[in-house]
Amino acid sequence: MPPAQLGEVSEKVKSGQFPDATVRTLLSWYDAYRRSWRNVKRIRGDLDALGLVTFPDFEGEYIDGIIIFKPKQIAALDSSSSSGTCQGERTAAVNIAEAGPLVDAGTSPVGPAAQLADPAHRISRLGSANKPPVSVSPDAKLEEAVTLMLRYEYSQLPVMQSPRDVKGIISWNSLGARLALGRPCEHVRDCMDKHQEISLAASLFDAVQIIAEHDCVLVRAADNTICGIVTGYDISLQFQQLAEPFLLLGDIENHVRYLITAHFGVADLQLAKDSTDNERTIEDVSDLTFGEYVRLLQREENWSKLGMRLCGKTFIKWLDKVRQIRNDVMHFDPDPIEPEDLKLLKEFARLLDRWQQLSSTKT
Numbered sequence: 001m002p003p004a005q006l007g008e009v010s011e012k013v014k015s016g017q018f019p020d021a022t023v024r025t026l027l028s029w030y031d032a033y034r035r036s037w038r039n040v041k042r043i044r045g046d047l048d049a050l051g052l053v054t055f056p057d058f059e060g061e062y063i064d065g066i067i068i069f070k071p072k073q074i075a076a077l078d079s080s081s082s083s084g085t086c087q088g089e090r091t092a093a094v095n096i097a098e099a100g101p102l103v104d105a106g107t108s109p110v111g112p113a114a115q116l117a118d119p120a121h122r123i124s125r126l127g128s129a130n131k132p133p134v135s136v137s138p139d140a141k142l143e144e145a146v147t148l149m150l151r152y153e154y155s156q157l158p159v160m161q162s163p164r165d166v167k168g169i170i171s172w173n174s175l176g177a178r179l180a181l182g183r184p185c186e187h188v189r190d191c192m193d194k195h196q197e198i199s200l201a202a203s204l205f206d207a208v209q210i211i212a213e214h215d216c217v218l219v220r221a222a223d224n225t226i227c228g229i230v231t232g233y234d235i236s237l238q239f240q241q242l243a244e245p246f247l248l249l250g251d252i253e254n255h256v257r258y259l260i261t262a263h264f265g266v267a268d269l270q271l272a273k274d275s276t277d278n279e280r281t282i283e284d285v286s287d288l289t290f291g292e293y294v295r296l297l298q299r300e301e302n303w304s305k306l307g308m309r310l311c312g313k314t315f316i317k318w319l320d321k322v323r324q325i326r327n328d329v330m331h332f333d334p335d336p337i338e339p340e341d342l343k344l345l346k347e348f349a350r351l352l353d354r355w356q357q358l359s360s361t362k363t
Contacts, residue, residue, distance in 0.1 A: 002046035002049065003030060003046075006046055006047075006052075007050075009069050010051075010052060010069075012069075013052060013069055013071055018068050018070055019068070019069050020066050020068045020069070021066070021067060022063070022064050022065065022067070023035075023061050023062070023063045023065060023067055026043065026054075026058055027039065027043075030042060033335075033338045033339075034337065034338060035058075035333050035334055035335050036331065036335075037328070037331040037333060040059055043058065048072075051072050051073075052069050052071065052072065053069075053072055054067040054068065054069055054070075055068050060124075060125075061124070062125055062127070062129070062130045063125075063335060065124075065130060120203055121203065121204040121205070121334070122201060122202065122203065122204060123198060123199075123200060123203070123204050123206075123219060123230065125204070126230060126234055126238060128228050128229060128230050128234040129219040129227065129228035129230055129234075130227060130228055131227075131228050132163070132225075132226065133218070133228060134152060134157060135157060135158040135159065136148060136157050136158075136159055136160075136170065137159070137161065138159050138161065138167045138168070138187070138188050139188070139189065140188045141186070141187060142175075142185050142186060142187060142190070145157055145188050155171055155172055155173075155216075156170065156171035156173075156174075156229075157169065158195065158218055158226065159189070163226060164224050164226070166195055166218060166226060167189070167192065168192035168193055168194055168195050169193055169195040169216070169218075170191060170193075171193065171215065171216075173193075173215070174191050174192060175191045178190070196210050197218040197219070198210060198219055199220055200228075207235065211230065211231065211235055212232075216229055216230065216232070217229070217230050241336040242336075244342070245337050245342065245345060248345040248346060248349050249325070249326050249329060249345065251352075251353070252345065253290065255349070255352035255353065255356060256293050256319070256352070257285045257286065258356065259306060260285045260296065261284070261285050263305045263306055264302070264305065266282065266283065266284070269284070269288060271296075272292045272293075272296035273292060274291075291323055293319065293323075294316060294319055294320050294323055297315075298316055300312070303315075308355065318344065321344060322345065325337065325341045325345060
């Protein structure tokens with residue numbers, strides 16, 4: 001059954017309203033933190049059952065971005081509209097509402113394609129790409145730009161006449177280069193460089209290339225306003241969020257394989273294989289799935305072979321939780337894993353590393 005909040009949204013849509021919420025709020029209705037494949041499947045199922053879609057699609061939008069709930073049958077009318085501005089979405093919703101009564105959801109021409117999410121990693125998923133940057137006017141005194149950069153600990157500031165009109169960018173590098181050459185730097189316009197910009201819908205990897213060469217890139221939304229600035233720090237943080245769980249899971253699996261290899265033979269490994277799987281041949285530990293690691297160590301006689309004076313029940317519980325996290329991570333969901341899950345991965349990897357270090361020092 002859909003959560004009560006989504007039911008209320010459905011009633012509003014039936015009455016001709018177009019309620020909105022952030023993606024994070026939608027997830028909270030399901031007691032969820034991230035758009036894991038399980039959460040997405042459940043949300044899509046409920047939206048479909050209620051004859052609703054979100055615009056933009058909730059799976060590809062920034063997690064704190066605004067989504068508007070609309071009937072399925074009008075989603076096709078919006079498919080050519082650009083996402084990225086809440087005001088634009090509200091305007092589209094009002095125009096549709098004024099167009100007259102809606103047809104029955106059951107006759108909707110919109111097929112499953114309307115529910116498909118964008119599979120690419122877009123720049124729009126970064127928080128910094130969705131936060132209008134602090135800027136400075138080209139006619140401002142240099143001291144104003146320096147004061148702002150020191151206050152906010154920024155390395156650069158966009159030089160702008162208006163939210164849509166960018167003149168360049170001032171940075172410690174651009175300022176230092178001109179001072180080193182003895183050029184006058186009384187106003188911001190005297191020491192700014194050419195800026196780089198990218199569309200909010202552009203690939204994250206396109207931004208990486210630009211930032212590697214120019215240190216930062218401005219992000220332009222569909223309404224032509226500058227909606228964010230992405231720096232090397234933002235990119236490194238994003239890649240840390242994407243890569244850290246994979247690295248921790250790799251460490252954990254290597255440690256578990258080391259333990260199993262040291263204490264079990266091929267015959268033991270073959271007994272751990274899924275009995276319904278007749279296509280795989282088990283010759284060493286690398287042929288086992290993570291679930292089969294758990295199955296192998298769940299047996300009391302097998303646990304005792306490890307010689308680990310730890311609580312086997314607790315260890316196996318943690319290991320099985322790691323298996324579940326691994327399954328979610330391998331679905332490449334757009335959001336970082338939950339903090340508690342990341343904490344468990346770090347702690348469990350540290351436990352295994354510590355155990356291996358102590359084991360290797362035994363005489």
